Amino acid sequence: MxxxxxxxxxxxxxxxxxxxxxxxxxxxxxxxxxxxxxxxxxxxxxxxxxxxxxxxxxxxxxxxxxxxxxxxxxxxxxxxxxxxxxxxxxxxxxxxxxxxxxxxxxxxxxxxxxxxxxxxxxxxxxxxxxxxxxxxxxxxxxxxxxxxxxxxxxxxxxxxxxxxxxxxxxxxxxxxxxxxxxxxxxxxxxxxxxxxxxxxxxxxxxxxxxxxxxxxxxxxxxxxxxxxxxxxxxxxxxxxxxxxxxxxxxxxxxxxxxxxxxxxxxxxxxxxxxxxxxxxxxxxxxxxxxxxxxxxxxxxxxxxxxxxxxxxxxxxxxxxxxxxxxxxxxxxxxxxxxxxxxxxxxxxxxxxxxxxxxxxxxxxxxxxxxxxxxxxNKGTPDSAITYNIEKAKNAIIKIKPILKSKELSLDTKMKLVDSSIIPILTYGLESIVLRKQDWSRLEAVLNTVRRIILGINDRKQLTVEQLRHKINLPNLANKIMQNRLNLWYVAHKRPNNLMVRSLNSNFENQCNNRKAHTRNWLRQLLQDIKEMGERLPSNWINQPNKVKINTHQEYFPKIIGKRQMKHVCQNANCNRMFATIKEMNRHLRNDHQNKTNSESLYSCPLSDCNKTYKTLGWLIRHMQSCHPQCNLAKAEPKNKVNKIDSKNDQNKCPYPGCNKTLPTKKGIINHCYVVHRWSAITGQEVKPKTKNNAKTTIAPR
Known part of the structure; x- marks a missing residue:
């Protein structure tokens, strides 16, 4: 009826x-x-x-x-x-x-x-x-x-x-x-x-x-x-x-x-x-x-x-x-x-x-x-977010029968949401520094989509974490972060861009010298670069649908500023310096991968084995898995403190020939794990990091 x-x-x-x-x-x-x-x-x-x-x-x-x-x-x-x-x-x-x-x-x-x-x-x-x-x-x-x-x-x-x-x-x-x-x-x-x-x-x-x-x-x-x-x-x-x-x-x-x-x-x-x-x-x-x-x-x-x-x-x-x-x-x-x-x-x-x-x-x-x-006229993002949410809800109503359909797969529904709902929900938000309550309002719309796909009417039936675990929709934070980086990158392609020029300008007849929002927006952009800059390939501008983006220093010269280059390439013939260990390891893989005799490769100390590894960690794993009978593989683990006397005020290193004393047990454990374990395997002395040699010593990954 x-x-x-x-x-x-x-x-x-x-x-x-x-x-x-x-x-x-x-x-x-x-x-x-x-x-x-x-x-x-x-x-x-x-x-x-x-x-x-x-x-x-x-x-x-x-x-x-x-x-x-x-x-x-x-x-x-x-x-x-x-x-x-x-x-x-x-x-x-x-x-x-x-x-x-x-x-x-x-x-x-x-x-x-x-x-x-x-x-x-x-x-x-x-x-x-x-x-x-x-x-x-x-x-x-x-x-x-x-x-x-x-x-x-x-x-x-x-x-x-x-x-x-x-x-x-x-x-x-x-x-x-x-x-x-x-x-x-x-x-x-x-x-x-x-x-x-x-x-x-x-x-x-x-x-x-x-x-x-x-x-x-x-x-x-x-x-x-x-x-x-x-x-x-x-x-x-x-x-x-x-x-x-x-x-x-x-x-x-x-x-x-x-x-x-x-x-x-x-x-x-x-x-x-x-x-x-x-x-x-x-x-x-x-x-x-x-x-x-x-x-x-x-x-x-x-x-x-x-x-x-x-x-x-x-x-x-x-x-x-x-x-x-x-x-x-x-x-x-x-x-x-x-x-x-x-x-x-x-x-x-x-x-x-x-x-x-x-x-x-x-x-x-x-x-x-x-x-x-x-x-x-107040400069707040509330009106923009409210309008985006209303438009997104109207779009959800139009595709609601498709989201409820049992004939379509979950991947098809997720692609439909990614192409028709999320662009409406995130439009223009890269120009705003979002607050915690703003993220909550945006995520609530995606939770509504998840409930429609699962056919749930009662909100108390599943928690938010359970909804996200069952239906893994694209992360809104990553989407807006990509859009903001893409916006800044494209703006620098055209010389004398008005957006970039206005960000670096202030009113001439100003009553005070505050420019809080602009500093916050640039600070948010810098935070995006730090979070996503070391995870993506160099052609990130041609792949906007991927989360990983590689932001190099030349893309954002006015935002990144001076980076502390404190890690030196491990190759003796190369003097390049890098800000992070990940960048240095990427450089070793790309530029020195064909040099088998390079100092950056660690070879197995046993004469019967000719395997080489790029990092000390992989060499340690190799010794423990392939040569467990070797004494070099039986190094003391971090949490083993049997040889350390806890009654002494200053604990001595138990390694023969080492007279190192430290005031705490934890310091002696770290000292033994770092210095004697790696030196026994590689035959090279590894100095712990100090304030004086922090810029030249490479900490293993």
Whole structure:
């Protein structure tokens, strides 16, 4: 009876969703109005600086094919990426000849390269019947996408230096986590130094879809010196057509860039930077910082594609910058979404004026969802962790039937959790120094997953330790530790990275000299390096799914600092020094493994046995297992004290010929075990470690 009721409810909700779907005719009308050029901009004459650009090469086509993903939806002609990759060198040579002809004369570009099928994806916000709540994704021709990707790579190579360090979107070795970490440290530094800053999060309405075509052409003519690149991109934007999938409804794009294309993100970054140069950079003063070299620099804004965050000292300055930006955007047919634009005051002191756009007030918030992570004005991680836990619980509900299934193996379920739950739970947490209670909240989510897999409803049925023993899910601490090390390593790949620069800077007009959070974050990073630095191979950056990571000193020069090199290589011909015995032993295995006569190898003292070992410990084991009848193998163990007189105030060494006296029995036991046992086996004198020879004596493992 209950199953019938639930089935009826599901069918009713499914029919309700289907009836609330937007009509295709409404989408066509919406796209026609959206991509229609409302304003005709004046054609500005920009002086061209043309340079000779060579033709496309075979390596560029191979690299472009390699970067294209398999199992993607093709365009209207049905040609997939796998078909082109299986075509071999003959097909690639034919494509090279065709693309070079188009490179020389873009007017010969086929029309079906410009046309695309359009899929409307619901944003999970607002009513399903409202066309504004849908995002248009263009399914382009595969060969046209390959050509556009090659042209885009050349465009990025020539114009990447034009973009500032504050732009994190769609750029190599930069991600949302770098922007989140930078903003978090600015907030924490403001709180620690008792300085006030105002963060204004600007939201543009349909930014990618409303960029004027003439502004794109003028920006490329101003920045890119290659006439071939500009001509090819202009042809790609020459009123491309789109038709709704599974319908006969079409529309023409007179403005904007196609979402899903190769050239769209790179073009948007250049045009958006050109807009900021005309507006924000001229009026905004920004916040002045002082780095570790006592040099001052200014940060005015952060942006990830169209997600703009203005950084000011006062609300009046933010109001002035917003109004200037709004006037310029209105003149080119774009606008700011006032309802979605928010501002936040860090370390607020007294009453301050509201931020306004025209006569409309902008809402002030205490927390804001920025690039997938929640940031608040107090600098605490509670809001970010709460948001991650809520998202993870929603994801658990979606895959709960799979986790309960008895047909799937435990390994499959664990891989599913590792790929779909843990990334959501740990997103953005590498920018935070987590506390003990934070770890408890995160581990509680994994314990819930363990109970679902085991089919346990009562929490008291198994303890937490028993749950972890039965289902060994990945360790969250190791995951976040990997992400933090990876974040810092990738940040050093790009010179003058904004995240690294902000970590080493402080506010110029500070009320005190405290910078507690930054020191704690760097201290946490150093602790991660010490914990994981000696356990991993050197190619750890290519294996992020493994727990073991090898962090060498050159990867983190500003964090590791000076290491105490107190262990010398045991090889007589090598003078290298190491900080730990593990590093020295690794060096012996890698660099001196073929030298059988090396002093680092210990040979069996018996003439009948020719075995050699790298450490004294393995030689001792060999003597005790293979030659137990030998007197050399019958050394006194640590806990045997029969020969030591406990009545004497100063105990003497029982070994013949040794007059060593020590005040305690434990000291004599350690002395006999270290000095006489190893010297009897190897024939070499082993001196115990002292303060004077601690830097040159190698303690056995």
């Amino acid at each position: 209950l199953d019938d009721i639930l089935a009826t409810i599901r069918n009713h909700s499914y029919k309700a969703k289907r009836t609330n779907q937007v009509k295709d005719s409404d989408l066509q009308y919406h796209y026609q109005n959206l991509f229609n050029a409302k304003l005709n901009l004046n054609n500005t004459q920009v002086p061209l600086k043309t340079t000779e650009v060579p033709e496309l090469t075979l390596d560029e086509i191979k690299l472009g094919l390699k970067n294209m993903k398999n199992q993607t939806t093709p365009g209207s002609n049905g040609i997939t990426t796998e078909m082109i990759k299986q075509g071999g060198y003959k097909l690639i040579d034919m494509l090279l000849n065709i693309m070079n002809k188009i490179w020389k004369n873009p007017c010969t570009m086929p029309d079906h390269w410009l046309d695309a099928e359009v899929i409307s994806i619901y944003k999970n916000k607002g009513l399903r019947s409202d066309p504004n709540n849908y995002r248009s994704i263009f399914l382009l021709d595969t060969i046209g996408k390959l050509f556009a990707g090659i042209v885009c790579n050349r465009l990025v190579q020539q114009t990447d230096n034009y973009l500032p360090i504050t732009q994190f979107g769609f750029r190599k070795n930069l991600s949302t986590i770098h922007a989140i970490t930078t903003l978090r440290h600015l907030i924490q530094t403001s709180i620690d130094t008792n300085c006030t800053i105002v963060l204004t999060f600007v939201d543009l309405t349909k930014a990618f879809d409303t960029i004027p075509k003439q502004l794109i052409i003028d920006t490329l003519a101003k920045i890119c010196p290659s006439n071939n690149i500009n001509s090819c991109i202009t042809k790609l934007l020459d009123n491309p057509k789109g038709h709704l999938r599974n319908t006969e409804l079409n529309f023409t794009m007179h403005r904007g860039v196609r979402q899903g294309s190769k050239e769209g993100p790179a073009i948007f970054n250049l045009v958006f930077q050109n807009i900021l140069e005309h507006t924000i950079d001229k009026t905004l003063k920004g916040v002045t910082l002082r780095d570790q070299h006592n040099k001052t620099w200014t940060i005015k804004h952060l942006e990830y594609a169209d997600d703009l965050c203005l950084i000011t000292n006062t609300t009046e300055e933010a109001t002035k910058a917003l109004n200037h930006l709004q006037q310029y955007l209105t003149s080119i047919g774009m606008e700011i979404s006032i309802s979605k634009t928010k501002y936040m005051i860090i370390n607020k002191k007294g009453n301050s004026a509201n931020v306004k756009i025209g006569n409309k007030d902008i809402e002030e918030v205490e927390s804001f969802h920025y690039l997938g992570s929640t940031i608040n």
